[in-house]
Amino acid sequence: MTKKKSLLNDQRFIALIIAILLMVIYFVFSKEFRKYSSILSMLDFSYYDMLMGFGVTFPLITAGVDLSIGTGMVCYALVGGTLVRNNNIPVAVAMLICILMGVAIGLLNGILIGVMGLAPFIATLSTCMITRGIGSMCNATPWPTLQQPGGWFHSIFKLTFGSGRGAFKFPIGFFLMLVLMCVMEFVLNHTKFGRYTIAIGSNREATALSGINVKFYHVMVYVVCGFFTGLAAIAYAAVTPTVQPGTGAGLEMDAIGGVFVGGVSATGGYGSIIGTFIGVMIICLLKTGLPYIGLQANWQQIITGVVLIVAVLIDIIKKRRAAAV
Amino acid sequence: MEKIKQNPIVKKIGFNRIILICVLILMYVAFCVGIKGFAAAGTKHLLNTMNYVYFLGFLSLGVTFVIATGGIDFSIGPVMFCCALVGGYCLNSYKMPLVADIIIAIVIGLVFGIFNGYMVAYQKVPAFIISMASMNIAKGAAAVFTKTQSQSWPLSTDPVNGWFRNIISVNGFPVGLVIFAIAAVICGIILYNTKMGRYILCLGSNREAVRLSGVNTKKWEMSAYVMCGLLTGIAAIFFVAAYTTVQPGYGDQYNNEAIAGCVMGGTSMVGGLASILGTVIGVFIISLLQEGILALGLGKDIQLIVTGIIVIVAVYADVTARRRKN
Amino acid sequence: MGEVILTMKGIDKSFPGVHALDHVDLEVRAGEVHALMGENGAGKSTLMKVLTGIYKKDSGTITYFGKEVEFHNTREAQDAGVVIVHQELNMVGDLTVAQNIFIGREPKKGIRIDDKKMIEDSKKLFERLKIDINPREKMKNLTVGKQQMCEIAKAISHDCKLIIFDEPSAALTEKEIDDLFKIIRDLRAQNMGIIYISHRMDEIKVITDRVTVMRDGGYVGTLITKDSTKEDIINMMVGRVIYEDPKTHSMCPPDAPVVLKVEHLNAGHMVQDVSFELHKGEILGFSGLMGAGRTETARAIFGADPKQSGKISIMGKDGQLHEVTINNPQDAVKAGIGYLSEDRRRFGVVVQKSIIENSTLACLDDFANGPFINKAKEKKETERLIKELATKTPSADQLVMNLSGGNQQKVVIAKWLIRNSDILIFDEPTRGIDVGAKNEIYKLMNKLASEGKSIIMISSEMTEILRMSDRIVVMCEGKKTGEIRIEEATQENIMDKATRNIN
Incomplete structure (x- = not known):
């Protein structure tokens, strides 16, 4: 018996409705929100969450997790910034280093979890501390601003025409995210890597029995996550005037929360990059939008926590009802 | 070596624990020898270590119960801070009597414990997800409640509430150590001599077998988290008694250190095996370690990296030992 | 029936304490459906596991298409054309039917998995087998019967010459069984060799050509189906002298x-x-x-x-x-009521804990003063039961994992006796209990x-x-x-x- 494929069954569709609803509410009730600069600002701060979200979707599909993405992102941004500032490394190389560090930590996570068999939360909790420690060894560093030499990297996310007050800024990063979303959704659904990620999350033994090298793919899942954390570091550096050591813990919540809102299953086997995109958008709307309608910024943390629980509970209750048939 | 292992005293305490005690002593000796001025500073370093031990110890004791059920709670750091901040706010802004503030702090810990326990045991939400969510809620709630202002608890010079610091020490007598020792003993009694402890350890080892013996496993699994919440609340009191001021937005690093102390001491992450004595020794080791790192002039960064590595090593050792047994 | 494609001769296999296979013979021809029958524990599954490389035989020979072979794992067996459709399904629920059938060998167009081709090939497979399943459907949404059909389709899609069906009809509806038999007849017409493990007498009579019966790990005999009666077969399955x-x-x-x-x-x-x-x-x-x-x-x-x-x-x-x-x-x-689980180790005892802790688990309240456990009372009662049940253990504090199967069972019994169920x-x-302990358990039950x-x-x-x-x-x-x-x-x-x- 095939399930009715109505749109209402797709959590992503409901999430999209919620996202649009939120935007409408903000638009109607907040004069500030209607300003172009506000929307720009919100988008600016969404890119690093979005990139972390794309990356961590893969471990979550395998019923694992990567808790080191928040501190990792800040760590790589600090290291990169320090190299630019103190060692005069060109920004392009620093960006590459961010990505390489992300991949390296991702590989470490992958080996701890996929090969050595540590539970994902304890392994990534530890690498979270380690990256935080590494990051703390650096001083607070700003990456070059738009006007300074090397500041071209800002234009990856935001194009600026003209200068001074009258400058027009265009959020090209948003479209970049859309493109990445399409690419990664393709990877998830149409490549061996994506296919086996889902298979491992759904039934690891059956996948192994079918002759697939699950250890290899399990490790790759975390490497991909690390890669995106590296990218997120660049996006983070682009919007943070001065990256502070010791920060970052808690940033992973926004990304992970967004992935769950987007419909990933708490027990693994299902996930969608499109869902992650919409979910992270909702989290960002809540994050930056709440002050516009009068709620303190700290409420955002509480709400993110509650949103995560609700999203997971919905998934659990759905499963419970299906099993009771 | 075998003869040593067969010795009844060694058996009672546990061979691994003896090793840990040796590690602790060796560490102290190494610090005295290797760090300039460590021994010369007299009791300063020991006192600093003790301050750390008190709050971390209560955190570790709490999380021992949770890990014994095969679960996890890494919201304890931020929850501890939430307790301290809210209690502090009640003290400073609402001018509530100190005793009431202490009770409030502990109750908040309990509330989080009840919430976490209910979600994990009755709703079957994966423990790490609830930890993440609670962590955030604790941070956010604390910041909202205190309007993001740090809170200070009374110093010993305080005319009315100066007695607060007496829970740490009175005229050099380490009251805190006595309290902690009593708490550890109580935890040990609960774990090894009460129904609650028996059920927790058994269900952590094989939940289904215990359920099929007619035991209400949900109730007892939740009780482990409630215990953790209560001890986290107490940890908050010791934290502010030692360090006076708490700032919103922090607390994460203590999660890992508490878990590290626990796992190092022989509590298995898979569940079913727990050692209060091991946890206590583990906490001492971590506390002394961080004091040594500080004395060396190295920053918190090294401490974080070291703790992270310790957890990985300890958990991996546990995983391999289990694999070998099977 | 054609030439002989498989000959298993004198297969012997032992596990600690159990002689699972005792000089078993089996011969399968091309274009034949050969039933393998026997009670639980007769050794049918074990024999197939030896054939497909999951177990290593202790002695005996396997001749496949005239050559002596020994497969070391299921992949090797699969590559040689020997495929088994298991009783427990090995499907990935969140992937589609087509994705499951071709898992591990997905056709590719550059970097992209060619899902279209997989769906086409699946459709062709289903047409060939004359089953109606949508290759795009997620595996977890199918009934168990349909999932099994997919498992069969997956097996057939490996260019195979010998298929083993392990209790295939257990979860199928009548119509699905008809479809299954049509498929099997087709495969037989294509000169494949088919081993059909089942206990359903009526089906055996309908679909099979020959029947080999096993009993207590040994080979009893082979009959030609149409020349035998149900009673003949049952006699072979159970005909033993009960000592x-x-x-x-x-x-x-x-x-x-x-x-x-x-x-x-x-x-x-x-x-x-x-x-x-x-x-x-x-x-x-x-x-x-x-x-x-x-x-x-x-x-x-x-x-x-x-x-x-x-x-x-x-x-x-x-x-x-x-x-x-x-x-x-x-x-x-x-x-x-007290229940002693089938799977003792998983559901009956907490192996990492002691005999005492296990024995009082069902009625700990009786041994507690308030919240505190009266350990002396526990120990005394446990020791009484150890004596009464003659459990072999140096002490009541012994961890259950160190006991033999029979003694572990006694701990479970003690638990319910202490509870007074x-x-x-x-x-x-x-x-999983040796003969000596078995008799003790029988005596106990009678008592x-x-x-x-x-x-x-x-x-x-x-x-x-x-x-x-x-x-x-x-x-x-x-x-x-x-x-x-x-x-x-x-x-x-x-x-x-x-x-x-x-x-």
């Missing part, structure tokens, strides 16, 4: 009251409208083949699994039957029954059923197919009822 005397008459007094009454119990398709009564001091044997639904019935009664409907009544202190509500094991234990459900009580405890004994061992039961309930595929008094019970009539496919 232990079967019970000749019931030990339960004829006027014994009913202590447990189960009416119209329904719990999924493994427990369909099951009703029976248990008398005081009676040993009620539950016989049937694997998958008959006996464990599921027991678990439903015990509250371990949810049930859809059914009335359970238990005799109260007043000697009258009262209906009880059992929604979870707590309720059952309070009502006086009046109704005991033993699920495969002597599985308990004579003391007034009421026992349900689920067992797949015919000798055990005949030796211990006062009455026998037979189940087949979720339904109760018969109730036989021990005075009238024979291996043949029990097996007959156990293999009856009631539709």
Whole structure:
């Protein structure tokens, strides 16, 4: 018996409705929100969450997790910034280093979890501390601003025409995210890597029995996550005037929360990059939008926590009802 | 070596624990020898270590119960801070009597414990997800409640509430150590001599077998988290008694250190095996370690990296030992 | 039937304490459907596992298409064209049918998996097998029967020459079985060799050419299906000299009251409208083949699994039957029922804990003063039970994982005795236990029954059923197919009822 494929069954569709609803509410009730600069600002701060979200979707599909993405992102941004500032490394190389560090930590996570068999939360909790420690060894560093030499990297996310007050800024990063979303959704659904990620999350033994090298793919899942954390570091550096050591813990919540809102299953086997995109958008709307309608910024943390629980509970209750048939 | 292992005293305490005690002593000796001025500073370093031990110890004791059920709670750091901040706010802004503030702090810990326990045991939400969510809620709630202002608890010079610091020490007598020792003993009694402890350890080892013996496993699994919440609340009191001021937005690093102390001491992450004595020794080791790192002039960064590595090593050792047994 | 494609000769395989295969022979020809029959524990699965490389044989030869072979894993067997369709499905629920069939060997267009081609090829496979399944459907949304069809399609898609079906029809509807047989006939026409493991006598008669019967790990004989009767086959399956005397008459007094009454119990398709009564001091044997639904019935009664409907009544202190509500094991234990799981290690004992901790687990309240456990009382009571049950252990503090299977079982029994449960459900009580310990458990069960405890004994061992039961309930595929008094019970009539496919 095939399930009715109505749109209402797709959590992503409901999430999209919620996202649009939120935007409408903000638009109607907040004069500030209607300003172009506000929307720009919100988008600016969404890119690093979005990139972390794309990356961590893969471990979550395998019923694992990567808790080191928040501190990792800040760590790589600090290291990169320090190299630019103190060692005069060109920004392009620093960006590459961010990505390489992300991949390296991702590989470490992958080996701890996929090969050595540590539970994902304890392994990534530890690498979270380690990256935080590494990051703390650096001083607070700003990456070059738009006007300074090397500041071209800002234009990856935001194009600026003209200068001074009258400058027009265009959020090209948003479209970049859309493109990445399409690419990664393709990877998830149409490549061996994506296919086996889902298979491992759904039934690891059956996948192994079918002759697939699950250890290899399990490790790759975390490497991909690390890669995106590296990218997120660049996006983070682009919007943070001065990256502070010791920060970052808690940033992973926004990304992970967004992935769950987007419909990933708490027990693994299902996930969608499109869902992650919409979910992270909702989290960002809540994050930056709440002050516009009068709620303190700290409420955002509480709400993110509650949103995560609700999203997971919905998934659990759905499963419970299906099993009771 | 075998003869040593067969010795009844060694058996009672546990061979691994003896090793840990040796590690602790060796560490102290190494610090005295290797760090300039460590021994010369007299009791300063020991006192600093003790301050750390008190709050971390209560955190570790709490999380021992949770890990014994095969679960996890890494919201304890931020929850501890939430307790301290809210209690502090009640003290400073609402001018509530100190005793009431202490009770409030502990109750908040309990509330989080009840919430976490209910979600994990009755709703079957994966423990790490609830930890993440609670962590955030604790941070956010604390910041909202205190309007993001740090809170200070009374110093010993305080005319009315100066007695607060007496829970740490009175005229050099380490009251805190006595309290902690009593708490550890109580935890040990609960774990090894009460129904609650028996059920927790058994269900952590094989939940289904215990359920099929007619035991209400949900109730007892939740009780482990409630215990953790209560001890986290107490940890908050010791934290502010030692360090006076708490700032919103922090607390994460203590999660890992508490878990590290626990796992190092022989509590298995898979569940079913727990050692209060091991946890206590583990906490001492971590506390002394961080004091040594500080004395060396190295920053918190090294401490974080070291703790992270310790957890990985300890958990991996546990995983391999289990694999070998099977 | 064509040439011989497979010859297994003198296959011998032992595990610690168990001689699983004792010089077994098997010969399969091309274009033949060859049935492999035997009771549970006869060795059918083990023989197939040796063939497909999951187990390594101790001795004997396997000749495949004239060459002597030994496969070291299922991949090797698969590559050589030997494929097995398992009883437990190995499917990834969240992937589609097509994705499951071609998992591990996906066709690619550059970097992209060619899902279209997989769907086309799946469609062709299904057309060839004449089954109607949508290749785009997610595997978890299919019925178990359809999933099994996919498993078969997957097996066939590997260019295979010998297919083994392990209890294929167990989860299929009548129509699906017809479809399955059409497929099998097709495969036979294509000159494939087919081994068909099943206990369903009617199907064997319909679809197979020859039947090989195994018993207690040994080879009994091979018959030509159309020349044999059902009785011939049953005789070969069970025809053994029973050295232990079967019970000749019931030990339960004829006027014994009913202590447990189960009416119209329904719990999924493994427990369909099951009703029976248990008398005081009676040993009620539950016989049937694997998958008959006996464990599921027991678990439903015990509250371990949810049930859809059914009335359970238990005799109260007043000697009258009262209906009880059992929604979870707590309720059952309070009502006086104890359940000894089939899988001792997983569900019966906490192996990392001591005998004492395990023995008092079901009634810890009795050993507690308030919250505190009276360890002296615990130890004393446990030691009493160790003595009474003659459990072999140096001390009561010994960890259960260090005990032998038989002694572990005694710890579980002790748990329910300490709890004073009046109704005991033993699920495969002597599985994995050596002969000496087995006899001790039998003596114990008889003693308990004579003391007034009421026992349900689920067992797949015919000798055990005949030796211990006062009455026998037979189940087949979720339904109760018969109730036989021990005075009238024979291996043949029990097996007959156990293999009856009631539709």
